[in-house]
Amino acid sequence: MENKTPGGLTARQASAICFVALLPPATRLLPGLCSELAGRAAWLCPIAALPFLLLTALLLRRLTENAAQDESLGGLICRGLGPRAGGAALLLYALWLAFYAGFSLRSSASRFIYTIYPGAPPWPFIAAGAVMGLIAAFSRLKALARASELFRYLLILALAPILLLGLFEMRVQDLLPVYASDALPVLEGALPALGTGAFLIVNVGFLDRGPGRFRRGRFSVFSCLLMSLIVAVTVGRFGAQLAGEFTYPFFALVRNTGLFGVTARIEALVTALWVLSDFVLFAFALGSASSCLGLAFSSRDASWPVWPCAAAAVLTAVFIAPDSASLKLVSELIAPGLNLIMLFGLVLPALLIGRLRGRL
Amino acid sequence: MRRILAVLLTASALLPLSGCTLSVYNNYRELERLQVIETVGFDAAEDGGVTLSSAAGRDASGREPVRAAATAPSVTEAMQELQGLSRSDELFFSGTGCILIGEAAASETARWLELVARSDSLRLDTPLFVVRSGEASELVTEAGGEEGDITQIMQALISFAEKSGPARIYTCADAARSLIESGAALTGAVHSAQDASREGGLTAELDGYAILGAEGRLMGYIEGEDALGVGLFGGEPGRAALTLGCGATVELAGGGVELEPAWDAAGQLCGLKAAVSVEAIVMETTSGLDLGTDEARRLVEDELAQRCGGWIYNILTKSAALGLDFLGIGRRLELENAGRWKALPGPWPEQLPGLEFSVTASAQLLNIREFTGAPDWGR
Numbered sequence: 001m002e003n004k005t006p007g008g009l010t011a012r013q014a015s016a017i018c019f020v021a022l023l024p025p026a027t028r029l030l031p032g033l034c035s036e037l038a039g040r041a042a043w044l045c046p047i048a049a050l051p052f053l054l055l056t057a058l059l060l061r062r063l064t065e066n067a068a069q070d071e072s073l074g075g076l077i078c079r080g081l082g083p084r085a086g087g088a089a090l091l092l093y094a095l096w097l098a099f100y101a102g103f104s105l106r107s108s109a110s111r112f113i114y115t116i117y118p119g120a121p122p123w124p125f126i127a128a129g130a131v132m133g134l135i136a137a138f139s140r141l142k143a144l145a146r147a148s149e150l151f152r153y154l155l156i157l158a159l160a161p162i163l164l165l166g167l168f169e170m171r172v173q174d175l176l177p178v179y180a181s182d183a184l185p186v187l188e189g190a191l192p193a194l195g196t197g198a199f200l201i202v203n204v205g206f207l208d209r210g211p212g213r214f215r216r217g218r219f220s221v222f223s224c225l226l227m228s229l230i231v232a233v234t235v236g237r238f239g240a241q242l243a244g245e246f247t248y249p250f251f252a253l254v255r256n257t258g259l260f261g262v263t264a265r266i267e268a269l270v271t272a273l274w275v276l277s278d279f280v281l282f283a284f285a286l287g288s289a290s291s292c293l294g295l296a297f298s299s300r301d302a303s304w305p306v307w308p309c310a311a312a313a314v315l316t317a318v319f320i321a322p323d324s325a326s327l328k329l330v331s332e333l334i335a336p337g338l339n340l341i342m343l344f345g346l347v348l349p350a351l352l353i354g355r356l357r358g359r360l
Numbered sequence: 361m362r363r364i365l366a367v368l369l370t371a372s373a374l375l376p377l378s379g380c381t382l383s384v385y386n387n388y389r390e391l392e393r394l395q396v397i398e399t400v401g402f403d404a405a406e407d408g409g410v411t412l413s414s415a416a417g418r419d420a421s422g423r424e425p426v427r428a429a430a431t432a433p434s435v436t437e438a439m440q441e442l443q444g445l446s447r448s449d450e451l452f453f454s455g456t457g458c459i460l461i462g463e464a465a466a467s468e469t470a471r472w473l474e475l476v477a478r479s480d481s482l483r484l485d486t487p488l489f490v491v492r493s494g495e496a497s498e499l500v501t502e503a504g505g506e507e508g509d510i511t512q513i514m515q516a517l518i519s520f521a522e523k524s525g526p527a528r529i530y531t532c533a534d535a536a537r538s539l540i541e542s543g544a545a546l547t548g549a550v551h552s553a554q555d556a557s558r559e560g561g562l563t564a565e566l567d568g569y570a571i572l573g574a575e576g577r578l579m580g581y582i583e584g585e586d587a588l589g590v591g592l593f594g595g596e597p598g599r600a601a602l603t604l605g606c607g608a609t610v611e612l613a614g615g616g617v618e619l620e621p622a623w624d625a626a627g628q629l630c631g632l633k634a635a636v637s638v639e640a641i642v643m644e645t646t647s648g649l650d651l652g653t654d655e656a657r658r659l660v661e662d663e664l665a666q667r668c669g670g671w672i673y674n675i676l677t678k679s680a681a682l683g684l685d686f687l688g689i690g691r692r693l694e695l696e697n698a699g700r701w702k703a704l705p706g707p708w709p710e711q712l713p714g715l716e717f718s719v720t721a722s723a724q725l726l727n728i729r730e731f732t733g734a735p736d737w738g739r
Contacts, residue, residue: 118480173691177698238484241538246477256485256533 013145018289020148021281025196027250031234036246037189046227047190053197053220063351074295075207080354090118090296096342097289098309105129108278115271126317130301136283137306150278158273170236195339198224206288393498396455398511401496403462405431412438413497429497458514460496469576473536484533490570491550492544502562525598527591544684545572589671604663607646636721649686652732656707661723669721676717683713
């Protein structure tokens with residue numbers, strides 16, 4: 001698993017895709033949800049998720065170490081469970097990933113509407129995102145990986161000053177004290193952080209056989225620290241209760257960040273930059289869904305599964321949330337909950353069963 | 361090279377995406393047609409309505425800034441009315457750098473804070489001031505006359521306050537956070553005054569802090585010199601100049617307040633001891649005052665300590681009398697005594713009015729040597 005497969009991803013490319021795809025849920029979901037659940041201890045939620053994320057990465061690495069050349073996670077599941085049970089599991093998982101792709105499209109549109117185009121309908125953003133994602137899904141995986149490597153620099157360029165200025169302007173005392181009684185809320189808040197990291201660490205295996213080095217733990221540590229920093233800076237700036245009141249606390253932070261008299265408002269540019277990570281996340285989910293669907297039907301043609309998955313994603317994006325209250329429910333409860341159920345209730349048990357049956 | 365080109369191409373796509381260029385679907389605006397609003401005022405109108413006043417900044421041409429007010433049932437409607445008044449120019453509220461609230465409107469400050477928090481143009485980190493005994497629209501539309509404007513005046517006041525005290529300037533975010541967490545908050549206060557440089561002209565002057573209670577209701581003010589105590593309590597006293605009765609004029613150079621709670625046997629908070637310490641430099645003395653002697657130095661330091669201690673005592677007792685923790689006493693005590701705070705038998709706001717305060721104060725002059733051995737001017 002250490003070397004890249006022919007036409008596959010290197011550890012560096014896998015981490016670039018995962019870093020870029022990490023940003024939408026890390027900025028959209030975590031600051032608000034962790035603040036609501038754990039109050040001023042919210043910044044500890046991603047750190048509390050780290051051991052579980054490391055365990056997940058380790059488990060996955062062990063379970064996939066006997067993968068054949070060019071055998072993806074989907075292939076392993078089919079081999080471990082057999083073509084029928086494995087196909088059924090992959091079909092279900094493809095449906096989930098298509099749903100998630102649609103949800104990511106819709107939440108991306110919602111963020112655009114909230115930050116730059118208030119009152120605009122979501123469909124232009126959904127349509128544009130879907131077209132871009134389709135192009136990426138039909139292209140070679142390497143193209144998405146190279147694009148992610150480029151996007152990574154731009155996103156770091158935007159994220160670093162926001163976090164740096166946020167660190168200067170935050171009140172550290174708003175993150176303290178933390179009581180023993182905060183442990184349970186922190187663990188509750190760790191679940192969405194765990195889901196955010198595990199979604200990428202696991203599902204990158206459906207796109208490609210995936211280099212094992214990627215799952216050694218460096219990405220897990222980095223992603224948890226980054227998520228913790230994003231939450232800490234947001235809570236430190238607004239306080240946990242006020243941060244919990246915002247629709248998108250991190251983007252409220254961006255809206256209130258100016259660059260030392262160079263520019264007073266940067267939210268439009270930052271939100272525009274985030275479209276890059278939305279695009280990668282959507283293409284990532286759509287690509288994984290297509291791969292699962294293709295394997296579920298033992299198809300060698302890689303292109304046809306893209307169409308039904310894309311259609312399901314677009315339909316989800318259009319109908320998932322007629323209003324902002326429904327979107328909040330999906331965003332904070334349904335999508336994170338389903339994500340954890342699918343990862344730890346379907347994919348990992350499927351691989352474990354395959355190992356116990358001696359097929360992996 | 362190809363990678364750099366790809367990054368540049370990707371970056372260039374961000375301009376149309378963010379609506380910063382003329383594209384199919386955007387919020388592009390011609391810069392020349394924009395009236396950038398820099399100060400906004402909210403006043404209460406009849407039947408729950410609002411009078412929104414706005415003042416644009418001066419542009420490079422030096423023409424008089426656009427100042428207008430409109431009354432409507434809601435802020436959004438008032439904004440649209442103002443837009444109608446401005447005719448061809450588009451009012452651009454995203455550059456607002458100061459928000460004023462009339463005293464009557466300050467009875468529902470939470471309404472304005474919520475509006476700012478939800479607004480796509482106003483920002484939460486904008487400084488917020490209550491206009492004491494007056495209306496915001498009067499200051500926004502009239503202050504400064506033809507040569508100046510309210511924005512210039514407020515910027516000068518903010519800059520002065522940050523340097524010379526009361527150093528703390530509260531923003532909408534500060535007020536919103538404090539109201540949500542403690543049920544009380546402070547904001548700056550100003551009042552309208554005659555402009556000494558122009559006959560009949562109007563200007564604004566700093567007037568301490570406004571105290572906001574539940575739902576942002578205006579509950580009172582911290583007046584006069586006590587306002588300096590707010591900065592001192594937070595460890596930012598500013599460089600206020602104080603002329604003491606002994607003949608020395610000093611400038612504050614630093615200071616802070618340490619809180620020591622007293623707990624009874626039941627774990628209840630029963631008292632609070634505040635230890636005030638200030639540092640100052642002597643700026644001038646009346647002739648003949650020789651600070652070289654210990655006695656004279658102690659005289660100055662004691663008087664200064666007493667004066668600063670008085671500010672702290674006054675704002676602490678005001679907080680207790682109103683039952684409003686606008687200073688964030690509870691948060692400070694919690695940070696320093698987390699275990700005992702967690703075990704408090706009752707809610708903190710109920711314990712605040714019953715607290716007994718004792719204040720001790722000390723002062724230190726940092727530049728005695730320069731004022732020792734005053735010259736004999738031939739007396």
